Amino acid sequence: MTPDEVDLSCEVGDLRMPNPVMTASGCGGGRELAPFLEVADLGAFVTGSVTLDPCAGAGGPRLVETPSGVLHRTGLQNPGLQGFLTGELPWLAQRGARTVASIAAGSLGEYAELARRVGNSPGVRAVEVNLDLAGREAPDRRLGEDPYQAGKVVAVVRREVPRGIPVLAKLVGQPGLVDLAGAVVKEGADAVVVSGQVPGAAIDRSTLAPSVSSGTLSGPAVHAVAVHAVWQVHAAMPDVPIVGVGGVRTGWDALELLLAGARAVQVGTAALHDPGAAARVVEELRVELGALGIESVARAVGAAHGQGVSR
Amino acid sequence: MTAGRPGPVRVDGEMLAVKRAGGYVHLTMVAPGVAERFRPGSFVALAVGGPLSDRCLRRGFPIYRVRASGAYGGTVEVVARPGEAGTTWLAGLSAGSPVDVLGPLGRPFALPKEPVACALVGEGQAAAPLFPLAERLRERGCVVHMLLAGADERSLFGTLEARRAARTVLVATEDGSVGIRGCVADVLPDLLARTGADVVYASGTFPVLHAAARAAEQHGAWSQTAVPAPDGCGTGLCQGCVLPAVGEDGLTRMVRACTEGPVFRGDRVRWDDIGTVPADTWGATPGVAR
Numbered sequence: 055m056t057p058d059e060v061d062l063s064c065e066v067g068d069l070r071m072p073n074p075v076m077t078a079s080g081c082g083g084g085r086e087l088a089p090f091l092e093v094a095d096l097g098a099f100v101t102g103s104v105t106l107d108p109c110a111g112a113g114g115p116r117l118v119e120t121p122s123g124v125l126h127r128t129g130l131q132n133p134g135l136q137g138f139l140t141g142e143l144p145w146l147a148q149r150g151a152r153t154v155a156s157i158a159a160g161s162l163g164e165y166a167e168l169a170r171r172v173g174n175s176p177g178v179r180a181v182e183v184n185l186d187l188a189g190r191e192a193p194d195r196r197l198g199e200d201p202y203q204a205g206k207v208v209a210v211v212r213r214e215v216p217r218g219i220p221v222l223a224k225l226v227g228q229p230g231l232v233d234l235a236g237a238v239v240k241e242g243a244d245a246v247v248v249s250g251q252v253p254g255a256a257i258d259r260s261t262l263a264p265s266v267s268s269g270t271l272s273g274p275a276v277h278a279v280a281v282h283a284v285w286q287v288h289a290a291m292p293d294v295p296i297v298g299v300g301g302v303r304t305g306w307d308a309l310e311l312l313l314a315g316a317r318a319v320q321v322g323t324a325a326l327h328d329p330g331a332a333a334r335v336v337e338e339l340r341v342e343l344g345a346l347g348i349e350s351v352a353r354a355v356g357a358a359h360g361q362g363v364s365r
Numbered sequence: 366m367t368a369g370r371p372g373p374v375r376v377d378g379e380m381l382a383v384k385r386a387g388g389y390v391h392l393t394m395v396a397p398g399v400a401e402r403f404r405p406g407s408f409v410a411l412a413v414g415g416p417l418s419d420r421c422l423r424r425g426f427p428i429y430r431v432r433a434s435g436a437y438g439g440t441v442e443v444v445a446r447p448g449e450a451g452t453t454w455l456a457g458l459s460a461g462s463p464v465d466v467l468g469p470l471g472r473p474f475a476l477p478k479e480p481v482a483c484a485l486v487g488e489g490q491a492a493a494p495l496f497p498l499a500e501r502l503r504e505r506g507c508v509v510h511m512l513l514a515g516a517d518e519r520s521l522f523g524t525l526e527a528r529r530a531a532r533t534v535l536v537a538t539e540d541g542s543v544g545i546r547g548c549v550a551d552v553l554p555d556l557l558a559r560t561g562a563d564v565v566y567a568s569g570t571f572p573v574l575h576a577a578a579r580a581a582e583q584h585g586a587w588s589q590t591a592v593p594a595p596d597g598c599g600t601g602l603c604q605g606c607v608l609p610a611v612g613e614d615g616l617t618r619m620v621r622a623c624t625e626g627p628v629f630r631g632d633r634v635r636w637d638d639i640g641t642v643p644a645d646t647w648g649a650t651p652g653v654a655r
Contacts, residue, residue, distance in 0.1 A: 128603075131619060326598035
């Protein structure tokens with residue numbers, strides 16, 4: 055089978071995409087990628103997490119290079135809801151991106167307002183609920199780790215977002231991941247975003263004190279964590295759409311997540327090294343599938359759980 | 366490669382030469398597309414460790430020189446200080462080795478519309494981008510004065526080349542091994558008074574840039590300061606290189622050195638607050654990181 059014959063199209067709830075490669079939240083507002091790829095050519099563009107008010111983010115250092123990964127603690131720097139709606143979303147819409155708006159908040163009331171405003175904005179095709187609040191100093195930082203609390207957040211968001219706009223719940227928390235996924239789906243999540251990100255720390259060589267005492271580790275270092283997490287959730291809930299994210303650098307990395315049960319994947323840290331990474335992964339995935347004689351992405355999803363792929 | 370688009374390109378380049386230059390190394394790379402888009406002050410971000418590398422972030426270097434065409438295609442040159450593992454790896458490459466180049470990145474030096482007198486202040490190898498700047502300034506009829514500073518003789522860069530690049534050259538070392546004994550803060554005010562410079566261009570570490578911006582302000586001159594080219598993505602994605610700067614509206618924002626910089630107006634950067642988020646920054650809510 056030639057790569058051109060491979061059908062890359064995929065669906066995550068009502069989010070229909072020409073290919074299963076999305077950006078991961080926190081990789082700019084879209085314009086940064088424009089010199090290197092067409093955002094419309096990606097499956098979807100996921101925005102940095104938008105908060106109700108502008109957020110200046112964390113002080114330094116925010117980023118530490120670790121073996122095969124990046125430890126980060128940016129503190130969700132973003133222009134706030136108004137800044138996003140007037141400054142970033144119109145550009146994405148004009149460029150034809152399928153925009154998934156990521157939202158983050160510290161209370162149910164804020165999640166509701168963000169969901170209503172963002173979910174009703176033209177150009178937003180899906181809403182991703184950032185439940186990873188571990189890096190934040192808010193008193194409710196455990197909101198995203200507790201199935202009951204996470205379920206409540208998703209219920210509030212789902213109620214405010216119009217039908218036809220899927221709500222994706224981005225989960226944190228091993229080892230209770232499957233329970234968490236079950237809880238958010240029960241409360242209306244149309245899909246779960248399952249991440250390999252894990253907490254991490256680094257010590258500074260000159261001061262011998264932590265440079266980042268509590269950050270998030272991403273990149274190739276956590277790819278196997280992501281494959282495992284996707285595998286577990288898919289095994290427990292085979293009908294729930296999963297988006298896998300963690301350490302995807304190549305087409306094969308993406309296919310691995312699909313075979314484990316993801317319907318789509320997100321590319322994040324790889325874009326810090328190669329800003330064109332997401333577009334490259336689309337083409338590499340096409341070649342991988344063609345070489346393996348797998349005619350479509352749909353056939354690959356979860357195939358590793360059964361008898362492999364029927365070719 | 367993404368030829369035809371505006372802005373930076375990522376190219377699979379080739380190391381052409383690695384030469385010692387005092388305590389530094391001078392790297393020349395074939396990188397088609399970078400030279401054509403270059404303006405003084407912009408930088409390149411180089412991948413380190415080769416295709417099987419576990420290093421996820423790039424290393425930033427201000428561009429020292431470009432040649433748009435030649436026997437090898439467009440080339441780009443940088444001056445690096447080995448020490449950090451990734452930079453040491455680059456310095457150890459042999460001619461002909463592949464090198465992954467992303468650039469030119471960032472906001473370049475703003476050039477004066479009138480033929481004015483300019484003082485160019487460079488600390489160590491960070492002086493490198495001042496040489497192509499000096500060329501552009503001279504083309505515009507500007508008078509160029511240069512101050513090259515460093516801890517000692519070995520840490521100076523470009524002292525010979527400066528004689529061709531500038532009308533007057535001042536060298537200052539902290540240990541007094543060559544030139545005047547002192548640092549930028551000590552010698553720049555006198556240089557500005559003597560030359561009547563209208564614009565100060567500076568490239569170096571934060572303390573030196575702060576001193577240059579302060580001296581310019583006291584003298585009544587504009588300042589354009591190039592902060593160190595950040596390591597990270599270089600493209601504005603990772604938000605790892607932010608620093609607090611005051612905008613036209615008087616509000617402080619966390620801005621990216623790679624995208625809004627690396628060249629900033631010296632009077633806009635809150636030099637004393639670098640590494641922090643000042644309480645009056647737009648979007649800084651005490652206690653809650655939102």
